[in-house]
Amino acid sequence: MNVLVIAEHDNVVLNPQTASVLGAALQLAEQADVLVIGYQCEAVAEAAARLQGVARVRKADAPHYAHFLAENLAMVVAQMAGSYSHVLLPATAFGKNLGPRVAAMLDVAQVSDIIEILAADTFVHPIYAGNVLETVRCSEPVKLVTVRSSAFAMVPACDAVAPILALAPGPDMGVSRFIGNELPHSTRPDLAAAKVVVAGGRGLGSHEAYHRLLDPLADCLGAALGATRAAVDANYAPNDYQVGQTGKVVAPEIYIAAGISGAIQHVAGMRDSKLIVAINKDPEAPIFEVADLGLVGDLHEILPQLTAALCR
Amino acid sequence: MKLLVPIKWVVDYQLRVRVREDGSGVDASGLKMSMNPFDEIALEEAVRLRESGIARELVVVSCGTAASQETLRTALAMGADRAVLIETDVLLQPLAVAKLLKTLAQRELPQLVIMGKQAIDDDANQTAQMLAAMLGWPQATFASKLQVTGTTAIVSREIDGGLETLELSLPAVVSADLRLNTPRYASLPNVMKARRAPIECLPAAGLGVDLQPRLTTVRVSAPQPRPAGVRVDSVEALAARLREALGMGGEA
Ligand SMILES: Cc1cc2nc3c(=O)[nH]c(=O)nc-3n(C[C@H](O)[C@H](O)[C@H](O)COP(=O)(O)OP(=O)(O)OC[C@H]3O[C@@H](n4cnc5c(N)ncnc54)[C@H](O)[C@@H]3O)c2cc1C
Numbered sequence: 001m002n003v004l005v006i007a008e009h010d011n012v013v014l015n016p017q018t019a020s021v022l023g024a025a026l027q028l029a030e031q032a033d034v035l036v037i038g039y040q041c042e043a044v045a046e047a048a049a050r051l052q053g054v055a056r057v058r059k060a061d062a063p064h065y066a067h068f069l070a071e072n073l074a075m076v077v078a079q080m081a082g083s084y085s086h087v088l089l090p091a092t093a094f095g096k097n098l099g100p101r102v103a104a105m106l107d108v109a110q111v112s113d114i115i116e117i118l119a120a121d122t123f124v125h126p127i128y129a130g131n132v133l134e135t136v137r138c139s140e141p142v143k144l145v146t147v148r149s150s151a152f153a154m155v156p157a158c159d160a161v162a163p164i165l166a167l168a169p170g171p172d173m174g175v176s177r178f179i180g181n182e183l184p185h186s187t188r189p190d191l192a193a194a195k196v197v198v199a200g201g202r203g204l205g206s207h208e209a210y211h212r213l214l215d216p217l218a219d220c221l222g223a224a225l226g227a228t229r230a231a232v233d234a235n236y237a238p239n240d241y242q243v244g245q246t247g248k249v250v251a252p253e254i255y256i257a258a259g260i261s262g263a264i265q266h267v268a269g270m271r272d273s274k275l276i277v278a279i280n281k282d283p284e285a286p287i288f289e290v291a292d293l294g295l296v297g298d299l300h301e302i303l304p305q306l307t308a309a310l311c312r
Numbered sequence: 313m314k315l316l317v318p319i320k321w322v323v324d325y326q327l328r329v330r331v332r333e334d335g336s337g338v339d340a341s342g343l344k345m346s347m348n349p350f351d352e353i354a355l356e357e358a359v360r361l362r363e364s365g366i367a368r369e370l371v372v373v374s375c376g377t378a379a380s381q382e383t384l385r386t387a388l389a390m391g392a393d394r395a396v397l398i399e400t401d402v403l404l405q406p407l408a409v410a411k412l413l414k415t416l417a418q419r420e421l422p423q424l425v426i427m428g429k430q431a432i433d434d435d436a437n438q439t440a441q442m443l444a445a446m447l448g449w450p451q452a453t454f455a456s457k458l459q460v461t462g463t464t465a466i467v468s469r470e471i472d473g474g475l476e477t478l479e480l481s482l483p484a485v486v487s488a489d490l491r492l493n494t495p496r497y498a499s500l501p502n503v504m505k506a507r508r509a510p511i512e513c514l515p516a517a518g519l520g521v522d523l524q525p526r527l528t529t530v531r532v533s534a535p536q537p538r539p540a541g542v543r544v545d546s547v548e549a550l551a552a553r554l555r556e557a558l559g560m561g562g563e564a
Pocket residue numbers: 200201202203204227228229230231242243244245246247248258259260261262263264265266269279280281282285297298299300325349350432
């Protein structure tokens with residue numbers, strides 16, 4: 001088994017989900033290589049080199065990788081993939097964008113969003129918004145897989161440092177151009193990695209109420225904020241707060257769902273949380289079917305009282 | 313310019329499929345089928361480009377059994393000019409679909425392919441990226457805003473942590489996210505008209521594409537149900553349970 005993990009990063013910091021993907025890789029082999037593609041991303045390569053189980057870090061560093069354009073990155077990955085039995089990416093926006101492009105270049109199928117590895121060629125992944133788990137066997141020469149990071153433990157950093165090997169950069173395809181981004185800075189923990197998530201739905205009623213009621217609770221619990229599609233569509237919260245089938249998948253220790261009905265598309269993104277708390281005025285709301293702790297009532301009264309009780 | 317919008321016919325998003333007892337697959341028999349919601353959004357975006365005069369022709373395509381014609385008729389009623397069914401009984405996986413779409417794209421020569429970011433049945437989120445790679449075209453996945461000029465598309469994409477804007481040289485492939493638009497309902501007269509509209513049927517077998525599934529389903533199962541929860545009857549009780557779970561100690 002010869003496993004390659006594609007690192008996700010912002011040229012400065014290695015995204016911690018990479019350590020979870022490496023956790024999956026180490027179920028397949030004792031060691032794995034990590035590929036870092038970026039621009040002036042030395043610090044990222046060094047961080048990757050310190051992760052446990054990394055044999056080598058391979059680094060492609062060039063200006064045309066600064067913004068991680070799929071067309072350019074796929075050329076590098078596809079070029080290298082042939083010498084590996086497995087290529088693993090995180091099932092994040094980054095990995096979902098890049099993986100299938102590489103798969104098509106290699107003429108192999110991709111297995112999306114795995115949550116379990118049963119054998120080197122056999123994986124479990126959710127389909128139908130998580131209502132069905134499918135076990136698939138992949139007999140492709142290169143197994144290209146995206147990994148749901150919440151399902152695999154992160155490997156820790158260690159004292160040993162793996163060698164960093166520079167690669168000659170591939171071509172700049174020149175067909176797409178980065179114009180800009182809006183990445184609002186947040187002092188809260190990353191939604192995908194947070195131990196506690198406080199999520200609000202349409203029941204919050206307004207952008208103002210969403211923040212007035214949820215921010216203090218999240219602040220005192222050190223929690224990330226999450227939202228339903230309905231809450232995002234109504235502009236209570238930004239799009240990257242969306243949890244669900246088509247948003248982020250989270251599995252924190254505690255997930256507090258306030259004013260959320262529990263549509264299957266939302267539950268798909270949080271059903272693996274350890275403790276689910278539901279606050280909803282409708283005793284019949286489906287969210288109570290997945291909740292460990294439920295409180296029926298008006299969130300406008302409950303949330304301030306709960307914050308006061310927990311955060312004195 | 314010409315637009316191509318691929319469409320998948322899936323079990324309606326409000327319904328739950330059942331897992332077959334023997335674990336061999338899912339049972340969707342008798343369940344209502346609908347256009348994949350993301351494809352509906354892609355189609356709406358294309359119809360708007362058509363209406364604004366930026367696009368001259370809008371072709372929709374579905375790959376699957378003859379039954380998929382029904383979703384193509386919905387697409388025609390929503391404003392597509394022409395519909396193509398690439399017909400096969402083989403259970404198609406994303407790689408095969410991308411190959412079929414590639415052959416059609418090479419015949420139709422669209423400047424832009426707009427498609428859903430994922431199908432809500434297999435949740436694979438692959439076909440758009442695969443098609444872009446096979447055609448050697450640029451891609452913008454998870455689009456929440458699309459602006460088309462003569463030779464480029466400017467696309468805002470939903471990424472982890474926020475939004476990103478890219479400019480793609482045309483031809484290109486764009487995949488639609490939820491917030492790109494809100495699809496229209498087809499009007500009754502248009503639905504009636506679409507019933508009689510011709511649909512071009514291309515047998516997939518004649519396109520020289522390897523359709524065989526590359527992934528084998530070993531088994532399917534339902535996820536472990538969560539143990540039944542408890543209802544607490546007061547904020548104090550909830551706070552006490554949470555304090556315990558948070559390791560904050562019993563009494564505050
Ligand atoms: C293709 C597709 C993909 C989707 N992807 C996602 C996804 O990724 N994530 C997602 O979340 N959704 C997704 N959805 C949408 C999903 O189907 C639901 O529409 C959405 O999750 C509902 O959000 P909600 O629970 O906030 O709103 P509602 O369903 O409107 O629920 C609001 C709840 O708030 C309660 N409430 C109201 N007022 C109060 C009060 N004062 N106190 C206490 N409770 C109150 C109500 O009883 C109700 O249960 C998707 C849909 C489609 C079609």
